Each structure stands twice: as C-alpha cells, then as structure tokens.
Amino acid sequence: MKPTPSTVLVVDDTPANLGVVLELLGSTGMRVLVAESGTRALELLVKQPVDLVLLDVMMPGLDGFATCAEIRKHTAWADIPIIFMTAVDDPAQKVRALETGAVDYINKPVHPPEVLARVRTHLDLRAARRDLKQQNERLEAEIAVRLDAEEQLAQSLDRALLVADDSGRLVFHTRRAANLLHKHLPQHKPGRLPPEFASAERYVSKVGALLLHRFTEKSDEKLTVLYLVEEHAPAGPAELVQLGLTPRQSEVLYWIAQGKTNAEIAIILGTSPRTIDKHVEQLLERLGVENRLAAAAKANDILRLVRD
Structure with a gap:
C-alpha cells in the first residue's frame, strides 16, 4: 500500500x-x-x-x-x-x-x-x-499485562490454595482460597487457618460444602497445603482455560460473557482499564474471533456444558 x-x-x-x-x-x-x-x-x-x-x-x-x-x-x-x-x-x-x-x-x-x-x-x-508515542503506549500496556500476570501467578485463578505452618499461621493463600474462606467462614480470623480445617476432609457451612485436600511438606518448617474445592460450585472462569487462554484471560472472558464492560471488569479484578483492554485484545486473537460478542458466545458454550 x-x-x-x-x-x-x-x-x-x-x-x-x-x-x-x-x-x-x-x-x-x-x-x-x-x-x-x-x-x-x-x-x-x-x-x-x-x-x-x-x-x-x-x-x-x-x-x-x-x-x-x-x-x-x-x-x-x-x-x-x-x-x-x-x-x-x-x-x-x-x-x-x-x-x-x-x-x-x-x-x-x-x-x-x-x-x-x-x-x-x-x-x-x-x-x-x-x-x-505508539511504541511507548504498547510497551506500557505490555508491562502492565506482565505485572498483572505475575500477580495472578501468586493468586492462581483456578486453584484455592492455603499454606499454613505448624502453628496454624497462614503463610500463603490464593485469592480464590480467600474468597472461599470469606464465603463459608465469614467470621474466621484473618491470617490463621480455621480450626474447622485442622483435620477435616469436608466442611459444611450454611452456604454449601468444601472438600479439603491436604498435603504436608516434611521439612524443618512443617507446612500444610490445603486445596479447597467447593462442591457443586457454579461454572466459573476456570472452565474457560480449556479454550487455550491464560487464567487471567479466562477471568476477563468470563466477565465479558456476563455482559460487563472493560471498565467494569477492571474494577472487579482490581486492575487498570488499559490492562483489561490489552487482555481483551489478546484473548480475541487467541480465540480467533473479531469481537466481544463472538468471544462471549464461545465462553457461554463452555459454561452451559459445565452447568448441564
């Protein structure tokens, strides 16, 4: 041209x-x-x-x-x-x-x-x-996405993980695990492993049940890893990873399928609108679709299968 x-x-x-x-x-x-x-x-x-x-x-x-x-x-x-x-x-x-x-x-x-x-x-x-200016804007967007990805690596979209030391102090938890704790034990003491999880394999609360998969690290500092799985959980972002998306892209796509705008998704996920714009651009390319509507349709096909 x-x-x-x-x-x-x-x-x-x-x-x-x-x-x-x-x-x-x-x-x-x-x-x-x-x-x-x-x-x-x-x-x-x-x-x-x-x-x-x-x-x-x-x-x-x-x-x-x-x-x-x-x-x-x-x-x-x-x-x-x-x-x-x-x-x-x-x-x-x-x-x-x-x-x-x-x-x-x-x-x-x-x-x-x-x-x-x-x-x-x-x-x-x-x-x-x-x-x-365009190169700087692209670089800023790429840096924002990388920083966001690094944060999400620790927050693990599709795994609710708790790591506690021998005294019951939580030394690490993913965002998904924190959400489940607040949902099922809203009165639990922050920073501590709930006593109800001490040896149980299943915990039933007023809003549902959690399966507790336990792994113990044998070392000088004994650590216990708990993998929480919510029974009969509604279809969520984790199911969309199978579309070949990263966990963060899956999370963005999930909210697109719920009819949320990029600005709303940024608020929900606690990041900047520019970062969400870049995630949307990348997930559209990875899905091979031209717009949000087509992407939402693909997401809903997966979520519908899981619900059914």
Whole structure:
C-alpha cells in the first residue's frame, strides 16, 4: 500500500506567495489546503486532519500570532507543527512566534528549497514522535499485562490454595482460597487457618460444602497445603482455560460473557482499564474471533456444558 500523502495547510492572504508554495508542495505529492485568513484556517482544521501548517504572520483580522494561539488551545491540534512565514526580519518577532507555539519560521520572499527542506524535516519529526508515542503506549500496556500476570501467578485463578505452618499461621493463600474462606467462614480470623480445617476432609457451612485436600511438606518448617474445592460450585472462569487462554484471560472472558464492560471488569479484578483492554485484545486473537460478542458466545458454550 502507498503511504498516505502528508496534508499541509497554507495560511496566507497574498496570492503570489500562495502560488509559489502550492506549486512547490504539490509537485512533491503532498496534499495542500489553502486558507486566506486565520478564521478560515481554524474552520478547515475542524473539518480536515492536517499534518503541518505554514502560517503567514501579517494578515487582516486574526494575524498569525492570534491564529497560532487559537490552534494551540485545542488538544487535538497540539502536535501539529506550525511554521511561520514572515517578511519582517525582526528577532523579537521570531522569538514571539516561537513563544506562541511555532516550531520554525521562514523568511519572505520564500526560497523554495528552504521551504521544502523545513517542511519535510518537521513532517519527519512529527511522524517520529508519533511512532515513539505508539511504541511507548504498547510497551506500557505490555508491562502492565506482565505485572498483572505475575500477580495472578501468586493468586492462581483456578486453584484455592492455603499454606499454613505448624502453628496454624497462614503463610500463603490464593485469592480464590480467600474468597472461599470469606464465603463459608465469614467470621474466621484473618491470617490463621480455621480450626474447622485442622483435620477435616469436608466442611459444611450454611452456604454449601468444601472438600479439603491436604498435603504436608516434611521439612524443618512443617507446612500444610490445603486445596479447597467447593462442591457443586457454579461454572466459573476456570472452565474457560480449556479454550487455550491464560487464567487471567479466562477471568476477563468470563466477565465479558456476563455482559460487563472493560471498565467494569477492571474494577472487579482490581486492575487498570488499559490492562483489561490489552487482555481483551489478546484473548480475541487467541480465540480467533473479531469481537466481544463472538468471544462471549464461545465462553457461554463452555459454561452451559459445565452447568448441564
């Protein structure tokens, strides 16, 4: 595919100047828009995406300084390079142009090779800044996902694990285990293995039953690992791992299937919306589907089978 040509907005009320610049930029394949006043330039910017502005200083009505100041008030136009064109060889005026928000200036009468060189330089710089910004955003998103994955490694989506020392102190627990403790023993003492779990293989509470699978580590510091399994538990995120997803992606997909938005999922899972956006992007790619609706359909097929 051919690259999209750059769009340059030329703002000048002098036809002779316009003709030279239009012919020069047009001959290089650039797309050129023309405005004969500052007001018209602002109207065009609202309607058309622009990559660079060549702006005359001396114009009736809104002069170049006022036009530049108005452009810089808009966040959407903040990164558009503005090059002033001025017939006044006054250092103070050039300083004012830069302070107003311009990136460069060209003396009139314009010298075509100089105009072309400066325009190309600032277009290249803008493209490089955009590429760098996109790379930084991708890197930030990847880092957020990796940090989130590391946290989830300790929190283990589909395993409710408790590790207690010989005195009954909990030295480790997954989030799933903590949730089950709060559900079945809401009054249990935080940081301690519930006495009810001391030797039982099954614990029945008011809201259901837990199976307790016990593993003991024989070492200098005796540790007991309890794997909690809720009897007749409703279908949940763990069942979606079979779709080839990571535990965290399965958790995100589960809430998508429940009709939650990315912002809501971020709140539920205690992470940032950007991290959830990245997880959604990755799980859609892994599932080979184009949108959330198709992903939710796949998830519901699995969850329905488990429930049935």
